[in-house]
Amino acid sequence: MSRSQVAKRYAEALFQLAQEKKALAEVSSDLKELVKVIIANPELLSLLSNPKFSIERKKQIVSEIFSNANKIVVNTLELLIDKKRVNELTNLAEEFSVLAAAAEGAADAKVFSTRALTDAELNEISSAFAVRVGKQKLNITNEIDPSLLGGVRVQIGNYIFDNTVASKLAGLKRTLVG
Structure with a gap:
């Protein structure tokens, strides 16, 4: 597992928010599906990292593709687009998974x-x-x-x-x- 400090900070913030909203299981499930989509379609990550597309266009693509996902996950993905940290998405999902599992014992x-x-x-x-x-x-x-x-x-x-x-x-x- 990657030990990216950036991904860890985002994962901790997402974890706290998911706990507050009582959506830990849903967010965890959506993140796993998101990673599966990215692994199956690596060009999606390339598209979201591509500077030729505007940030607004990238957000629009994300909201269309992941319209059924929890809003917290979509907002996190949009934040990663804003901060040009989309490449940290899989690391964030791994870190979140560790935090969620620890919370469940x-x-x-x-x-x-x-x-x-x-x-x-x-x-x-x-x-x-x-x-x-x-x-x-x-x-x-x-x-x-x-x-x-x-x-x-x-x-x-x-x-x-x-x-x-x-x-x-x-x-x-x-x-x-x-």
Whole structure:
């Protein structure tokens, strides 16, 4: 995760506003959708950063595309356009996600595996690892990585729990070779 101080400040302000308006879940959901749209259409971010278009035109495009989104999210996006900080949007969404998860007593986690895990497996991983990091639950994203050979690697913030065949083989190699 990027540790952009600018994104962190915007995320904290957005988080406080969402809490005041009692729209934390809605804002969080809208930000996740916004990031999905930007990842799927990187040209949108290029367009919003392009100096050839006026700020008013960019705001008009944003309000048309995200007309169903929470007004707080749209206003934040317009503020980023005003301040020429649109490139911080994905970092802002990541920082906001961390703040929202912490407020719920949860943490975001990535579980790397060789195949898609079932809901039961994800719940088991969530309950086992949430205790290790002092949280009530984990919001897990399962990422497929065939290079692991087997097992899982769990990343929660700065913590990495690696129980993969690839890491065990690497450890065995270090032990044998020296």
